[in-house]
Amino acid sequence: MNRLAAATSPYLLQHADNPVDWWPWGEEAFAEARRRNLPLLISIGYSSCHWCHVMAHESFSDPTTASAMNAGFVCVKVDREERPDVDAVYMQATQAMTGHGGWPMTVFTDHSGRPFFTGTYFPLRTRGSTPGFLQVLAKVAAAWAGRRGEVTQVGAAVAARMAELAVPVGGRGKGGEKGLTADELDASVRQLAEEYSADEEHDGIGAGFGGAPKFPPSMTLIQLLRHHARTESAQALAMVAQTCNAMARGGIYDQLGGGFSRYAVDGTWTVPHFEKMLYDNALLLRVYAMLWRTSPSPLYRRIAEETAGFMIRELGTAAGGFASALDADTDGVEGLTYAWTYQQLVDVLGAEDAKIAAAAYEVTKAGNFEEGKSVLRLAAEPVGAARNAEDVKRVAAKLRVARAQRPQPGRDDKIVASWNGLAVSALIEASAALGRPDLQRAALRCGQLLFDVHMADGRLVRTSRGGRASENPGVLEDYGCVAEGFVALHTATGDRAWLERAGVLLDTIREQFRSDGGLYDTAADAAPLYFRPSDPTDNASPSGTSAAAAAFAAYAQAADSDEALEDARAALGAARALAAQAPRFAGYGLAVGESLLTR
Incomplete structure (x- = not known):
């Protein structure tokens, strides 16, 4: 066992017995x-990452490779979910130096942490134009030994450029106003409409934004729903409904167990990357609950209830929080738990019921996945043998029982503060929309865990596991998402303690994260990185700046606080910079802007 044996991160523990x-x-x-x-x-990844597992198996478990790593480098393993700040500064460098990014991320740095060579996954040996990892190790070691001055110069130049790009964005608009104007928000929706595809050519199955790989645009959907609430825009509501219909029908949604996978590898939501993340499911639970309020279709209610059920059943922890993720792989194979051949349907259900399941879930003998397997999709209008809804429910129940006997994906059971904050807000939204007090109780348990384990003296730790807090400091998104969740608990229960706890976190944002230009992602007293990150763009989850804006706005409404309202408007300067050209990267902030206009 190496030094990772005492870690709280399941990802680090996966590498505790490496020869590295x-x-x-x-x-x-x-x-x-x-x-x-x-x-x-510095090797950065996370536990549910497929290619992280591949590189671990090929290289980090290989004695020859480990020997080269140990001889030529001090090797550092980072869980990006525990240390998003470390991940952010090196991802920016990797994208700048290579033109792309991803995980596992492989970064070589000098003694100040300044990167001079970066990449992502490297195969053990050269494959096509991708150099083998052993070759990379040898060349980097030779450069360090023989061209130290050049290496140092590259690292210094990269660090200077990254720091220059990380100046916080914020402040006022052209007219001197804070916050987002109605005209700016309307312009962002017009831009979204230009980027949107209803996919009428394929019966709407690929409705949404962008092509392969296709990610759930959850924060943009929240923005569009709030825009519809403010303007009664039929176009905005149609974009949400069509996208949600397509995702609900697609393989990205688990048709038997509920919950959404991370993304689809194709443009029609058919074949997912099978990892299931807490943040995706929390945000999408919120979307479908909000959509049910606006357009009470039975489909939206079912998806919301099943997604909440998935979160509580499969991600819920004994302490009351929610685990981070389920792995993409099962026993090293993507989709092993979830995909079906036609013959497997026959084996479980018999020939006649297999016809019902195949028609309902679009399973064919050719398959839509690998080796003749199919990822289950929901047929828009089941035909023939699948017409009877009760028959479909019956065969689905049998398939669930059979699937539970298969090997299951691993679970990363660490608690991430910001993602659990999102889960609290989503469960409160769903509880109110669906009339489900049990969901409010689940939110309260999660909120109590965040307060008891993650919060002390106004400061947050990012992660915990088994009720044990880590030493990883909370970043801006943690403070924003947890504070927003606490305000939601106050609104639902009337318990002022939650509002006071949110106020303490917002005071910390003001004291530790704010600058004259905007908000940094790390606290002023945090251990320094080679530059201090400030990224205002929403990605898979809200940016720290967007999360802070949402928390300030929620608190302003709940506490009737002019100070918090001003802070929310100031934080939206980052969303303003993205609204016209790239609104999909500011959806959470733009959604806050919409809510402030209807306040």
């Missing part, structure tokens, strides 16, 4: 690199 002499992120690793006069090899 891994160090966790921290000053001790940098001190060791200075002592041995070696560069650092």
